[in-house]
Amino acid sequence: MSFGAREALLKALETGPLKVVVNIETKIYPSEELTLIAEIPGQKAAEERFVFSAHVQEPGANDNASGVGTLAEMARVAIQLHQKKQINPQRTMTFLWGDEIRSTRRYIQQDSNRAKGIKWGVSLDMVGEDTEKTGGTFLIEKMPDPSAIWTRGDDKHSEWGATKVGKEDLNPHYFNDFIEYVCRTHAKQYPWTVNTNPFEGGSDHQPFLNAEIPGLLFWHFTDVFYHTDADRIDKVSPQTLFNVGTSALASALVLSEGGEAIALEVNSILKTASIKRLKGEIQLSLDAVKSGESVAEQQDILATWKQWYTESIPTLSDILLEAPTAAFLKQSKATTNKVSKITKSGMTALKSSAKKN
Ligand SMILES: [Zn+2]
Known part of the structure; x- marks a missing residue:
């Protein structure tokens, strides 16, 4: 339902009970689910990977054309730097576009040898928000750490809400702190509010975590236009796209170079x-x-x-x-x-x- 329709209904409700007749025209047809994968092979340890995932099935500008577009631009920049020999990836960088959760899960599950080499996963989901208009700030959703069990101090859940996490769900790793450091370093030079939230789940980072691979989510929440027909290009900020894309790619370049x-x-x-x-x-x-x-x-x-x-x-x-x-x-x-x-x-x-x- 659009924001306008919601407002009209609320207004009509003020005068008493309301009946609504809705006519929906819809088409159901068989279609093929496709996944697109682009890779820059690593020079020394090609079987080891940093994997990015952006889901394609959400129709909004922020959710998730922003993730799809940012990942395309990251891949373009990375291959350009690679051709000019300005980067030195020893491990493979993988860019994956597909159906939410399903594509990433399949990528992990269909080849157990390949899965063993996936060292880091990042999901790009709602990464372009013009936060003046949409509300919630940029968030790094951390892999489950103790802040997901005891959420206190500066840690706080997004409006998405908490998921039950126990000690048995913790797989300690440096990934949370490293990614937060990269984003906060970027934010010292460019206008950007960076926050984190304890693990909640529900996007492409989930399949990585299910396979015990460190996985994080780059996102914004909440966005008042999320899942409405007002999630359009005017809610997207070029500065935010730049901030998220640069930090995500820099993180992958550093870890895939390694040493x-x-x-x-x-x-x-x-x-x-x-x-x-x-x-x-x-x-x-x-x-x-x-x-x-x-x-x-x-x-x-x-x-x-x-x-x-x-x-x-x-x-x-x-x-x-x-x-x-x-x-x-x-x-x-x-x-x-x-x-x-x-x-x-x-x-x-x-x-x-x-x-x-
Ligand atoms: Zn989404």
């Missing part, structure tokens, strides 16, 4: 993010205990975050192209030590604040 220097850089991104997260969670837990919440629950939250980070750190080795060097192992150990140290101080503070109460 030790990049792994060390991502280690330091992860270290900074883990310190910030743990300090924030400790403060939230201290406040919770002060207001009467159980200490055991707060200890559980901190322990889960600690585990998230200590188990994310070893996944950094999937950026490497060779066996880990002593230098790499030393740096990642330093991050692990830092995570343990901060958590320990938090646990001690929790215990003593519990005694005071």
Whole structure:
């Protein structure tokens, strides 16, 4: 129903009960479902992949011509850079357009060998919003992390709503923090509001996660014109398309190039993010205990975050192209030590604040 029709109905309802007669003309016909895949093969580890997915079946400008168009432009830019030898992808970059969830799921399921090499997946869904008109900001929907179990502090769900997530759904990885870092770095130079939301599901990142592949969603929510016939080109911002496309492609270029220097850089991104997260969670837990919440629950939250980070750190080795060097192992150990140290101080503070109460 269009926005105008909705308003007219609401207005008519003011005068009392209302009956509506709707005539619908529709056509049902057999059609073929197609998936389009473009790839830039990696030079060294072609069987390893960064996969982007944009679904084609939604008819709106933002949902999802914006995702389809942004991905087309990303592929065009990437191949141009590749031809000019300005990029150096050691792993394959895959660009996939198809039916929502179904195409991506099939891509993962139809070849188990290929699936083993998929290291990262990103879904582009509603990525062009002119947020002055549409409402909700740009969001990175994170893969399930402890913020999806305990959503508090600055973390908040979109209007889409939470999905039940338990500890057994967590597959710790650096991907959340790396992607957030890339987007926030871009946002320092260009007008862009970047937010994240805990995992909710419902788009092309889901099949990756179901296959235990790190998968994220780039999107906006809510958009007041979402799934109405007012989701038109005038609601799309070229600046937003540029912001999302540039950050998405930059992330893939970095990880598909890989190697030790990049792994060390991502280690330091992860270290900074883990310190910030743990300090924030400790403060939230201290406040919770002060207001009467159980200490055991707060200890559980901190322990889960600690585990998230200590188990994310070893996944950094999937950026490497060779066996880990002593230098790499030393740096990642330093991050692990830092995570343990901060958590320990938090646990001690929790215990003593519990005694005071
Ligand atoms: Zn969509």
